[in-house]
Amino acid sequence: MSKTEIEVFSIIRPEVEKLKKLGFKTASLDCRLLLTQILGKANPVYTHERVNISENQIIKFQTLVKKRQSGKPVSRILNKRNFWKSEFIINEETLDPRPDSEILIEAVLEHFSNNKGLLKILDLGSGSGCLGLSLLEEYKGSLVSFVDVSKKSLKIVKKNTLKLNLKGQLKYINLDWHADDWDKKLLNLEKNKKFDIIVTNPPYIPSIDIKLLQTEVRDYDPTLALDGGNDGLDAYRSIIPRIKNLLKTNGKIFVEFGKGQEIFVSEIGFQHGLLPIEYKKDLSNIIRVIIFSIK
Numbered sequence: 104m105s106k107t108e109i110e111v112f113s114i115i116r117p118e119v120e121k122l123k124k125l126g127f128k129t130a131s132l133d134c135r136l137l138l139t140q141i142l143g144k145a146n147p148v149y150t151h152e153r154v155n156i157s158e159n160q161i162i163k164f165q166t167l168v169k170k171r172q173s174g175k176p177v178s179r180i181l182n183k184r185n186f187w188k189s190e191f192i193i194n195e196e197t198l199d200p201r202p203d204s205e206i207l208i209e210a211v212l213e214h215f216s217n218n219k220g221l222l223k224i225l226d227l228g229s230g231s232g233c234l235g236l237s238l239l240e241e242y243k244g245s246l247v248s249f250v251d252v253s254k255k256s257l258k259i260v261k262k263n264t265l266k267l268n269l270k271g272q273l274k275y276i277n278l279d280w281h282a283d284d285w286d287k288k289l290l291n292l293e294k295n296k297k298f299d300i301i302v303t304n305p306p307y308i309p310s311i312d313i314k315l316l317q318t319e320v321r322d323y324d325p326t327l328a329l330d331g332g333n334d335g336l337d338a339y340r341s342i343i344p345r346i347k348n349l350l351k352t353n354g355k356i357f358v359e360f361g362k363g364q365e366i367f368v369s370e371i372g373f374q375h376g377l378l379p380i381e382y383k384k385d386l387s388n389i390i391r392v393i394i395f396s397i398k
């Protein structure tokens with residue numbers, strides 16, 4: 104099909120206007136990202152770049168913008184999301200990774216800056232695998248275990264591992280942290296080898312608040328990845344009491360939680376042999392991550 108050379112601005116302008124009228128604050132960026140996908144380019148197109156495009160491609164682009172108009176996030180339309188240093192495949196089974204969770208990676212890097220040997224890392228509630236795979240990118244050749252109750256999300260972690268071409272000794276483990284003795288089952292699978300680093304970003308939204316979330320979260324992130332039970336703390340009450348059993352004596356645990364939950368999460372840790380050693384704030388200055396060591 105014949106292509107015409109044309110400035111990005113003239114292709115996206117009418118679509119940007121439509122999105123703006125509907126109140127989308129990132130209308131221009133959204134349109135650029137959707138157009139980039141249609142053109143099959145690796146990097147986002149610039150507004151004043153000239154591109155070769157066919158009429159068919161313009162129609163496809165407009166179809167994607169319609170999906171955006173209905174409230175679907177760009178990451179969900181494209182099934183991918185940038186996190187830390189890589190682009191991750193996502194789907195309806197995985198949480199759309201959040202920039203705030205990058206604080207977990209930063210915190211690990213600060214605490215394990217002088218590391219020489221291979222690390223054994225657990226990504227507990229792995230979703231797309233964005234945490235464990237980003238750490239593998241930083242600590243090449245490490246041993247990373249991805250644990251999730253969703254088998255389908257573990258398939259996405261495998262896909263992301265292949266896509267990013269990361270090497271290491273990796274395990275994909277389907278396990279429910281609400282099950283009795285889940286720590287023993289995991290240790291058994293790990294041949295009793297404990298972890299240097301445990302990262303976890305469990306579901307922490309109180310069930311009753313889920314309906315109040317923005318459409319982009321409520322309608323597109325899996326409930327399994329969001330719902331933290333009555334007070335949002337169910338996962339912490341299952342994970343934290345057992346986690347000491349999985350950690351090497353000098354290991355550390357990096358836990359993400361929701362706004363205002365730090366006191367409760369610290370307390371659960373303290374009651375179960377863990378010492379809160381540091382808190383980290385997110386991009387909005389909200390305390391978002393706690394780092395525990397063994398007391």
Ligand SMILES: C[S@@+](CC[C@H](N)C(=O)[O-])C[C@H]1O[C@@H](n2cnc3c(N)ncnc32)[C@H](O)[C@@H]1O
Nearest residue numbers: 198200228229230251252279280304305306328
């Ligand atoms: C908030 S998402 C985090 C995903 C990913 N780590 C990230 O930061 O983008 C929580 C993850 O925990 C998993 N999960 C929820 N309940 C679980 C359970 N009982 N046992 C194991 N994993 C669970 C969900 O399937 C989901 O992938």
